[in-house]
Amino acid sequence: MRVVLVGPPGAGKGTQAQFIASHLSIPKISTGDIFRANVSGGTELGKLAKEYMDRGDLVPDEVTVAMVRDRLSEDDAQEGFLLDGFPRNVPQAEVLKKMLAEFGTGLDVVLNLVVEDDEVVRRLAGRRTCRSCGKVWHVVFDPPTVEGVCDACGGELFQRDDDREETIRRRLEVYQEQTAPLISFYADEGILQGVDATGPVEEITQRAMSALRRFAD
Ligand SMILES: [Zn+2]
Numbered sequence: 086m087r088v089v090l091v092g093p094p095g096a097g098k099g100t101q102a103q104f105i106a107s108h109l110s111i112p113k114i115s116t117g118d119i120f121r122a123n124v125s126g127g128t129e130l131g132k133l134a135k136e137y138m139d140r141g142d143l144v145p146d147e148v149t150v151a152m153v154r155d156r157l158s159e160d161d162a163q164e165g166f167l168l169d170g171f172p173r174n175v176p177q178a179e180v181l182k183k184m185l186a187e188f189g190t191g192l193d194v195v196l197n198l199v200v201e202d203d204e205v206v207r208r209l210a211g212r213r214t215c216r217s218c219g220k221v222w223h224v225v226f227d228p229p230t231v232e233g234v235c236d237a238c239g240g241e242l243f244q245r246d247d248d249r250e251e252t253i254r255r256r257l258e259v260y261q262e263q264t265a266p267l268i269s270f271y272a273d274e275g276i277l278q279g280v281d282a283t284g285p286v287e288e289i290t291q292r293a294m295s296a297l298r299r300f301a302d
Pocket of ligand 1: 217218
């Protein structure tokens with residue numbers, strides 16, 4: 086099966102990507118992994134991407150697309166894959182469609198993890214990080230014995246800027262703006278499937294798997 090997974094920050098996308106890919110026995114292909122593999126492997130594309138990253142610039146679409154093409158051409162991706170982090174926008178989605186058509190295939194389904202903004206804020210804004218050992222706690226879901234103190238090392242807990250409500254809401258706005266057109270693109274293609282991404286991790290995986298079964302031949 087050829088699957089794309091999309092979802093806002095805080096939806097547990099990375100975890101679900103891993104579980105779903107392993108249930109389906111297909112490789113999980115994330116742009117982060119592809120970038121790291123190319124950079125550490127010293128490929129031409131990796132060197133190019135690194136130049137942009139070292140300057141603090143975004144890696145241009147054509148470099149990302151070339152890396153994705155290389156990765157999708159590998160043996161383990163011939164029977165299916167789960168893409169995480171690509172495509173990010175409609176132009177990339179169109180390129181992917183063309184690329185897969187050249188390979189004589191196409192996407193089967195796009196899974197959209199659906200979580201309310203308030204729930205994302207509840208999940209992320211409750212995170213507290215230890216200044217000494219870096220362990221992450223959660224004021225509701227994984228609280229330390231003594232408020233503000235790390236159980237592991239006794240260090241002081243603090244809230245990272247990334248975990249502040251204003252920052253999270255801004256990231257969510259940016260995500261919705263960029264992703265809404267992508268969602269409608271795949272809705273028009275008739276392969277979009279929403280998955281309620283609230284509740285226990287295993288339940289979300291089960292929901293995703295039954296959604297996928299509806300698209301399996
Ligand atoms: Zn600690």
